[in-house]
Amino acid sequence: MNEVKTFVSQIYRRKLFQWIINKTLLTLSLLLTVYLFWLIFNKFLLMTQAEWNILPLTLILSLVPFLFGKPDISGTIDFIEKQIEGLKGRLYLVMEPYPAALDSKAYTKRAVKECAAILKRKNIKKLTPIKIDFKHLISLVLIIIILAIFCIPSGGIKLKKISENPVITYADKKIKENQAALIVAKSTQLKRMYLLSNEGAEKMINFGDGKFGIMARIKKSSEIQVGYRTWKSKKAKLEVSPLLFITELELTYQFPDYLETNYFYDTLYDFEEEILIQALSGTQIHFSGVSNLILGDIKGEINNTSIKDENFSGSFILKEKGKISVNLTDSSLSSDYTLNFFIDPIKDEPPSIEFLFPVEEYRLGESMEVPLILQAEDDYALSSTSLIYAKEKIELPVPEKAKFMEDSLTLQVENLMPGETLQLNGIATDLAGNKTLSSPILIYMPTLEEIFSEYQVMNDTLKSYIANMEDREKEITDKIENFLYRSELGHKTQDEINKTLKEQRDLIEGMQKLAELTEEIRSPEISGEIDRIQELLNNSQVKDFLNNLNKMMEQRDISAENLNNLNTDQKDLLKTLELFKKSLEYLKKLLEMNELYSRAEEIYRKQKEITSQKADESSSELEMKLAEELERLIRDMEKEGEEEIKKIASEFKKTNTIEDMGSLADNMTKGEMNEKTIKTIEENLRNLNASLKNAIEQGRGGELTKAIKEKGWELGFILRTHNSIIDMKPGITKGLIEQGLMEALDRIDRELQIVFLKSLGFSPDVFTEIRRAKEKMKALSIELIQKKVPRASMERVNDSIILAILKLFSAPPPSSENLASALRGIIEQQNSIMNGLGKMMPFPLADPKASGDLKSLSAKQRKLAEDLKKMGKAFAPLSSEMEEMANNLERGRLDKNLIDRQRKVLDRLLEAEKAIREGEASSRRRSEPGIFVSPGKVSLPENLGEEKKNLRELLEKRINEPYPEEYKKEVEEYFKKLIE
């Protein structure tokens, strides 16, 4: 009996032990999970004091599993009965309390015996093995790992006490309905923040540094708070103004008087903000309406405005197609409403007018009369017709309310010079005031070309006439020189002088006449010569000379003193020329300094471009090349004659930027971009640029630097003024302001050309932009008088002026050396693309990797085309060819033809580079200052490259300015060297 009981109790204890293990693991898992939950809760959501207090209670929950599933004796007996089939209920006879009083003791004994025999053979450990449940263990291990990694290192559970509530640092107090309000709050302890209003909670954006903000759309006035959970700010009041709208609108149409019709009324209750008004042009519209709020103000391009309480009224006249806006504001000035009338006037068709005779043009004869036949017509009635020419106007009689008229008359023309043309127009006006201008008739006097039987004869005549004048001028100059060397001026000599001076005056007057007469001639050869004469005549020194001459002639005072005065004028001219020569030396120096500056700027730009790319071998190679370029620049700066530049170079060397660029390039090959090194390099390069710019400004002299700044300011003024009239109503005033702006810009242009010539301190592209702006403004000044021009047209002028200002303060364009070096870079890249393509031939698309490579090569090719395009118009055809090749590569069209095209492009690039390098070498060889030689007749070379075009034009102009003949060739030669 005892053996059986012992067996059962042993089984029971083992089962109890197994239960305790399982529940302990589960409880431990629960305990750690609850702990983890609180850690996370505390970290992300923060805990209040109350939550902190209930934390221990929640830990008790983890003991709940121990309340369930504890094993007992009956369960153990059941278990044994099920496990050992041979027992078949015997245990129930043996184990208390199952045996009943009526059970036979004999049976019980027998059962005990049999049970003991069966159980003896059984192994308790096998029957109830003790094991640890794997699923409980896994959960526990995972939780412990999470705790170890994320939570325990950060200090475990600890209450983050929030000591102060958040504060609203800024909040819009008043907004309109549907408008967003800005609310900014501060809390150094909270990690998240919500805006709390009547409309719920909205999360605010964390700006960092304990600041939060939101643009909240709140519909109704309410009190707002910011906060998170129990931590809340004080309440702030946000007032939302109701929207203003119109409940009723009445329109009254008052048609033009000449229609003789009654008023028309229209009442609108349900309408949009935009109302279409279609009526006869000239109709007056009276509007009156009622709004939902008491009104405070009414504004717009309207007349007769009035407001009273919720009522408002006003009027306007239909003129052009467009929009008239009426702005209503409520009495609290917090809400407004814009009522838009879209005007689509039905036009009273303008009259028509035309000349039946003559058609288009009429050549004046000796009588100077023009016979005219004129016809005019209108759909309603004509009110007047007239003729206009020059500033004259002739009214023609029209029968009252006539729809049609025809008139013939003869016009007498006076004071028309050969080559001049008079434009004659007819104007018809109808009762509505519509005016129509007829096509013009051009009435002209034959030009000089026509007067001469053959144009070529005229051309040759003028040329020989000019040549003759030049010879005579030389003779007169010689004569005056002779008079000056004579010791005494006797009567005879005075007569000779008188005669000579008269000849000189006649000559100059002859030149003036010739200039006037030949103004109309379009031959570039002649007009070039005439321009030169005009410039000569307009020169202030020549004018002074002529004035002195006239004075002497009028007063008949040909004394030695006066002749000496004339000679002094000559000496002044020579002094000016000397100064001019000195300025040339100075210009050369400036050119060299500008060259260094623009190279330094280019290096900085390239540095930024390289570091914006991905770090790889290709970018590393570019960086290495850039370091070499920088080294060359510093070497050239050290060779420079100027001490200041040498000093800048030596200071820069101390920064070890070139070495830093080398190490950056090394890192790039490993795919690393060292941000700190990049920042240092860029900073050093920026400082280098600033030092060079400063040196140039100092070398240029304070006056010129000041002049450039002054012109920049003036251009800014033109821009601001132009911008301010964009929204002005079209009309004469607007047109005249635009014209004034154009004239002012023209003067700035002229003055800036002188500054440029003296300083060469900015890009000559400034003039291209100014000219562009002037051309547009010229056209606009006329258009703006008559009509509203698109905003974009006005803004295009702004764009040109903006570019002019930006270029005025920028470095001059890079020289041929930079051009050649940039071209060399492009050639190398083009070569690498060709090599890459060569390796892929003949079937690039079969291999997916090759397909990817082809894509990358096509992208490189496109980038190269863009780079080449930036180098000037001269490279545009090559750049287009490259773009075309990139297109082909993108489409996967890689064949022999493409490789041949690549080769041709490369050849052309190499030729271009060679040409630039040779030009550079010859320029260096010959650019020694102060050596004047007298070669034969020289002319400026045409092919100077795009970037020097403006410089060349200006210098050519300066060459054409008057100075003594003996210096002419030397100065021309010097200029030629300078701009080569």
Place this chain on the structure above:
Amino acid sequence: MIYLIIPFLFAVKDLDSKNIKKYSPEERRKITVELIRQKNYDAAMSFSPDQNLTGCIKILKDQVNEGIEDIKESAEKGNIFSLDLYILLNLNVDRADLKNYIRNELSIFPDSTFSYQSPFVRYLTCDPESLYTQNLPADSVLFPYIIFQSGMINLEKDPEKTKKYFKILIDDYPNSIPAIIARNTLSSL
């Protein structure tokens, strides 16, 4: 239980970067300006919707050289304020003036005791008529511009006043740039 915790960790992560994107440029501008007002330049920079504002913030942070590049690019896109700022930078205007000029443009007004040292900034920020009545030296380079501007602001509402200013300009500064425009305009008034 462990499977519930992982999604929870994802759920609570910060979503501010997504929130920034939902704002329109105007709203971002308003926020940026407010952050500039609070001198929280780093946050303002991350919110800045355009190069003009970015350049301004850099200048306010004393990163002038970097700021110039942004300002120049913004001017190239047609921003007149950026261009004025670029001109002022090239005129070597006093830094404090420059910063306050930016603040003024952003409606962050400097305190009442502040006065601009540079006449250029004064011209760009102050009412021309009040500048005209101040005791500026008669040979001030900007005087013709101030007179012209005084005339221009009255052009639509009081042409007679404009006429008066333009006449003064033409008589006193006949060779100035504004006088050319005034001379042209006067005939239509």
